[in-house]
Amino acid sequence: MQPTGTECAPGPKSSMGAEGMGESKREVVAAAKRSPSRWAALAAVGLVAVLAWASWPALHMMERRWSSDPRYTHGYLVPLFALWLLWSRRDRLDPAGVRPSWWGLAWVMAGAALKYAGSYYYLGWFDMVSLLPSLVGVAMLVGGLSALRWAWPSIAFLVFMVPLPYRAEMVLGSPLQSLASATSTYALQTCGVSATAEGNVIVLDDTRINVVEACNGMGMMFMFLAFAAGVAAVSGRPMLDRALVVASSIPVALLANVVRITATGLLHVTMGGVVADAVYHDFAGWLMMPMALLMLGLEMRLLSLLLVEEAPREAPRIDLLGGTFVAPTTS
Numbered sequence: 001m002q003p004t005g006t007e008c009a010p011g012p013k014s015s016m017g018a019e020g021m022g023e024s025k026r027e028v029v030a031a032a033k034r035s036p037s038r039w040a041a042l043a044a045v046g047l048v049a050v051l052a053w054a055s056w057p058a059l060h061m062m063e064r065r066w067s068s069d070p071r072y073t074h075g076y077l078v079p080l081f082a083l084w085l086l087w088s089r090r091d092r093l094d095p096a097g098v099r100p101s102w103w104g105l106a107w108v109m110a111g112a113a114l115k116y117a118g119s120y121y122y123l124g125w126f127d128m129v130s131l132l133p134s135l136v137g138v139a140m141l142v143g144g145l146s147a148l149r150w151a152w153p154s155i156a157f158l159v160f161m162v163p164l165p166y167r168a169e170m171v172l173g174s175p176l177q178s179l180a181s182a183t184s185t186y187a188l189q190t191c192g193v194s195a196t197a198e199g200n201v202i203v204l205d206d207t208r209i210n211v212v213e214a215c216n217g218m219g220m221m222f223m224f225l226a227f228a229a230g231v232a233a234v235s236g237r238p239m240l241d242r243a244l245v246v247a248s249s250i251p252v253a254l255l256a257n258v259v260r261i262t263a264t265g266l267l268h269v270t271m272g273g274v275v276a277d278a279v280y281h282d283f284a285g286w287l288m289m290p291m292a293l294l295m296l297g298l299e300m301r302l303l304s305l306l307l308v309e310e311a312p313r314e315a316p317r318i319d320l321l322g323g324t325f326v327a328p329t330t331s
Contacts, residue, residue, distance in 0.1 A: 040098050040100075040142050040143050040147070043141075043142050044138065044139075044142045044143075044147075047138045047141065047142065048135075048138060051131070051134050051135070051138060054115075055115075055127075055130070055131050055134070057127070058115075058118075058124070058127040058128045058130070058131060059131075061124055061127070061128060062075060062128055062161060062162065062163065063075075065163045066161075069163070070219055071163075071218060071219030071222055071223075072163050072219075072222065073223075074160070074222070074223045074226055074227075075160075075161040075163075078157065078158060078160050078161035078226060079158065079161060081157065081230055082154040082155075082157045082158050083154070085153055085154045085157065085230075085233055085234065086150075086151060086154040088234070089150055089153065089154075090150075092149065092150045093143075093146065093147065093150040094146055097143075097144070097146035098142075098143040098144065098146055098147060099143070099144045099146070100140075100141055100142060100143065100144060101140045101141065101144035101145065102141075103140055104136070104137040104138065104139070104140030104141035104142075105137065105141065106137070107133045107134070107136040107137030107140060108133075108134055108137035108138070108141070109137075110133045110137075111130040111131065111132070111133040111134030111137060112130070112134070113130075114126045114127070114129060114130035114133065115127055115130040118130065123165070125162070125163075125164075125165040128162045128163070129159075129162050131158070131162075132155060132156075132158060132159060132162075135151075135155045135158070136148065136152070136155055139151045139152075139155070153233050157226075157229060157230065157233065160222070160225070160226035160229065164222075169218070172218060173216055173218055176216040176217055176218055176221075176254070177200050177211060177212075177215070177216035178200065179216075179254070180211055180215060180216055180217055180254070180257055180258060180261060181197050181199070181200045181201070181202060181211045181261075182197055183258045184202060184211070184258050184261035184262050184265065185197040185202050187258060187259075187262040188202070188204075188262055188265045188266070191262070191266060193265060193266065193269055195265060200212070202261075202265060204265060204268055204269060205269070207265075207268045207269075209261070209264060209265055209268065211261060215257070215260075215261065216257075217253060217254050217256075217257030217258075220253045220254075220256060220257050220288055220289075220292070221249075221250055221253040221254060223253075223289070224249050224250075224252065224253040224256075224289070224292050224296075225246070225249045225250060225253070227249070227289075227293070227296075228245050228246050228248075228249035228296060229246050229249075231245060231296070232245050232246050237300075237303075238307065240307060241300070241303050241307060244299075244303060245296065245299065245300065245303075248296075248299060249296070252292055252295045252296060252299070253292055255295070256288050256291050256292040256295070257288065259291065260287075260288055
């Protein structure tokens with residue numbers, strides 16, 4: 001007798017073959033790589049929220065200076081630009097290299113020490129500036145050096161939202177006031193106007209222009225320095241060009257202030273004090289920033305003409321009996 005039964009025939013192969021299993025494995029690995037970055041993002045948001053809560057008095061102090069002191073009105077724009085800069089550099093962050101570093105605790109402790117010193121000695125500036133090392137610590141705690149390399153330009157730019165301490169303003173204000181008075185007097189004399197300087201007062205024929213503390217150009221210098229640093233951060237120019245742009249922002253801002261005072265003196269002589277005062281207080285202040293930006297644009301154009309990057313030279317190719325020989329290049 002032959003054994004009865006059915007013979008198992010080979011069924012259809014599963015759709016999950018070797019190739020499907022390989023794709024599934026790659027998806028699992030990719031998800032595993034993405035999950036640390038998601039946890040890091042959540043941790044960063046949580047730590048920044050805690051830091052903002054702890055620094056709320058300092059942030060409120062800065063906001064009051066921005067709203068009451070014309071020299072620091074640009075402070076409202078600094079955090080917004082820092083966030084935009086952080087977003088624009090998101091391609092610099094490698095999720096695979098995000099690893100927490102406990103060195104961030106040292107930076108957080110440094111920020112806490114500055115905050116404690118500011119509270120103990122009643123130095124509000126220490127309390128305000130403590131936010132910067134604390135943010136460095138948060139970046140390192142969340143993502144290590146990879147996150148810090150991505151975020152450091154935005155963190156460094158936040159320094160422009162912190163007002164200078166009162167003593168620093170007093171130290172800088174008097175020399176800048178004297179410089180503005182002397183330079184504007186010389187410019188008026190060069191234009192053929194009879195002008196002399198008596199301290200911080202410019203004496204014309206029948207007019208006296210008082211270069212007060214608010215006209216020393218410090219506010220313009222702070223604002224334009226922040227703008228130049230922002231331009232340097234987003235421009236793709238060489239590092240030397242960026243450094244020159246930031247370094248030259250201070251004399252450019254002071255020159256714009258001198259032009260403002262000189263133009264006021266010329267208007268006093270030619271059109272009278274009513275027109276000069278109206279232009280000086282209502283119109284010239286708005287023109288200072290566009291004028292400084294025009295100077296910055298001319299400077300960047302000049303740098304493009306003077307500092308020309310040498311393109312990499314391609315090695316010459318020589319055909320030798322059907323083969324190709326690449327000649328070595330000399331530097």
